[in-house]
Amino acid sequence: MSILRLPRAVYEAIRGHGEETFPHECCGALIGRFAEGSWTVIAAIRAGNTRTDSAHNRYRIAPAELVKIEREARRQGLDVAGFYHSHPDHPAQWSSTDFAEAHWLGCCYMITEVAAGKAAVTHSFLLVGGSEEDKRFEQQIIQVAEESGEL
Template identity: 65%
Template sequence: MLKLSEQVYSAMRTHGEETYPHECCGVLLGRSEGDVNCVEDAVRAGNTRTDSAHNRYNIAPQELVKIQRQGRERGLDIVGFYHSHPDHPAQWSKTDFAEAHWLGCSYVITSVQKGRATVTNSFLLTGSGEDDKAFLDEALEVERCSVAAL
């Protein structure tokens, strides 16, 4: 399960609307507690794809490391990633799956139809490696994580 506050949920969806008709992307910082990823912050990242930013995204490795360091300074880990699908469903694509490598992380996708965020879904990347990884539908709960969970 993925838990995040209304503020984080809205921030991801707004980011998708602002970058439309291109895909937005970002990193989810928080903590994992058992089978729950509790998100404390959504950090915007630049989409470095210049060839097809309308249907692909890429976060530069240097930016990802910077976000990871900033999170660790706050006692947080990368627990997921988010991006938008302009004028497409909030469902992972073959490319999304092929480029997903952070096992145990949540991958959140928001469908942005004609500039408006509609559906937001989450998928958990499971498995022990590239050979057996899989995306599982993940419940997304818009609710602050309890202090005990963090």
């Protein structure tokens, strides 16, 4: 299993975002660094869910918003490490829709179950494989650092 490291404040911000948007899905980008086979997330950047037609069970981040997020990451010397979203009243497991719509190979997809408005379980999955045709999700170990200096 690969490891995803992130500071407590970022982890809680991601989970809090899901509580704020409940009963709709929240979404955002994870910004960080890749070293020695693991991602370390430094910041989470909130994004709007453009699936306003079905926001309780779908999310989509506008590519134009991602262009700006990538630009900001680059300015900070960081990379897009992956994305997060919530599953309102559904388990923190990837769905067939999550899998079909996942295209960022080598990046992390973090999912938080928000049960009755409260953040419950959070899992992260690394999209592995060399192409769209042989991609798969592998669950990661999430390591939450109490102080950012521990990362």
